[in-house]
Amino acid sequence: MFFYVVAGVTMGLGLYCVITRGRGRSSRRSRPSLLFTVMYWLYSKTHVGYWYHRHLLTKAREKYPDGHSVTSAVTFGDLKIQPVAIVSDNYSYVVMNTKRRIAVVVDPSDPEAVQAYVKQEGIQLAAVLTTHKHWDHSGGNHALKRMFPGLPIYGSATDGVPGLTNPVLDGDMIQVGGLEFHVMSTPGHTVGHVVYQLDGAPFQAPDSLFTGDLLFIGGCGRTFEGDAATMLKSLEKVSSQPDNTIIWPGHEYTLENLLYGETIDGDNENIREKLRWTKDRRKARMATCPSTVGDEKQHNVFLRTRDPAVAEAVGMATRRLTGVTEEFQASVLAELREMKDKFKVST
Ligand SMILES: [Zn+2]
Known part of the structure; x- marks a missing residue:
């Protein structure tokens, strides 16, 4: 005992x-x-x-019997994306083609919540997309395979995703029920982390990016299985997408991220405005997702490692902006990340 x-x-x-x-x-x-x-x-x-x-x-x-946050679906014609608030701060996303009554779910680590939603909507669950192996993202895979026999489980071939049936590599396309996802390899948080880019064109919508633990609103994931240079390249894959690309992150971390961002670049009106908006939303436990690539480039300090104000805030003077190298940016990112790891929200 x-x-x-x-x-x-x-x-x-x-x-x-x-x-x-x-x-x-x-x-x-x-x-x-x-x-x-x-x-x-x-x-x-x-x-x-x-x-x-x-x-x-x-x-x-x-x-949280009704989920940690109040979520609402975003709809573009026959495309509907429903965040599902699970565990203490995770999001799964049910992506539906409402015309065909088919759905794909991203990171369904609470299988019962996903099963209940699918039943309520009367849709067919056709695939699971897993961003990475951590259980708060992949922990529902085995159970969903049992609930929906034959259900394909997509994920990185190199990440050890539980229940994996359909391994994917960078550049792969996944087509399910009129929904088309492009796989981007984004290592750093884990060695095989991937993000999924949904093609919005068939629905006259912007593309959507399901970013798992790579990019959050106002923040980025920890570098558990990669260095800052690897993480920087992965973040740049996302930030180089069109500004109207919709970001669907794996966690509700926005308030803490922006409070940290304010300590780095407190004069930045974009951060302050987003923080005010976030405080209002969180008072009512309302979800802060989604965001967009364009907005993240404005208020997310982890996407601004070229910015002299950010570099100086982490103790790295930038005398020549034109001389900023990837190595320099990676050093700024490493400092930002370590400072964030130690950051505590004062109450
Ligand atoms: Zn993770």
């Missing part, structure tokens, strides 16, 4: 470290601690992580 108590407490503390703080406890640019490495391995590579995910899911359902 004593062993299980000690093991449980140790695991809980370790996973708490993994989930909430990542490498933030280590010093700047230092290697992750042994405890972090072991706990991350247990979380991401074994079913210990799955059990922990189910524990968090149960707790979140008790705390």
Whole structure:
């Protein structure tokens, strides 16, 4: 009994470290601690992580019986995209072709919530798209395969996605029920992280990007399995898309991200305005998704590593903007990320 108590407490503390703080406890640019490495391995590579995910899911359902945020669908003709608020701050997205009554779901880590939504809408679930292996994104894959026999599970061929049936690579196209998704490899958060770009043209809509834990509104994911240079390239793949591209992030982190952004570039009116809007929304627990590439380039400091104000805020003087190199930008991104890991919202 004593062993299980000690093991449980140790695991809980370790996973708490993994989930909430990542490498933030280590010093700047230092290697992750042994405890972090072991706990991350247990979380991401074994079913210990799955059990922990189910524990968090149960707790979140008790705390938020109707979901952590109030969401609303976005519709363009026969295209409907419905965010589903799951766990304590994750989003799954049900992408529907309402004319054909077919849906694809992105990162459905609460399979029961997705099943209930599909039943309520009376649509056929035709595929699962997984951005990466972390259980809060992939933890519903096995259960959904059991609920919907033959359901294809898409995800990176290199990420170890649970329940994977249809591995994808950078540049692949996925066509399901009149919905066409383009796969972009975006490593950094995990080694095989991908984002999915939905072609909006058939619906006279902008493209939509489901960005998982690569890009959030006002923020970006932690670099668990890649360095800052890798993350920078992945972020640039997204920021180089047309400004009207719609961003659907994997988490509701907007308020904390913008509060951090304000500490970096407090004179930036774009950040301040978005922060005011976000505070109002969150008072009523309303979701802040979606955003757009154009807006993110204005208020997301992680997409502004070329900006002298951002570089200076992280202690890197920029004397010659024209001399900014990718290596320099990666250094700015690494500093930004480490400072964010240590950032705490004051209450
Ligand atoms: Zn993740």
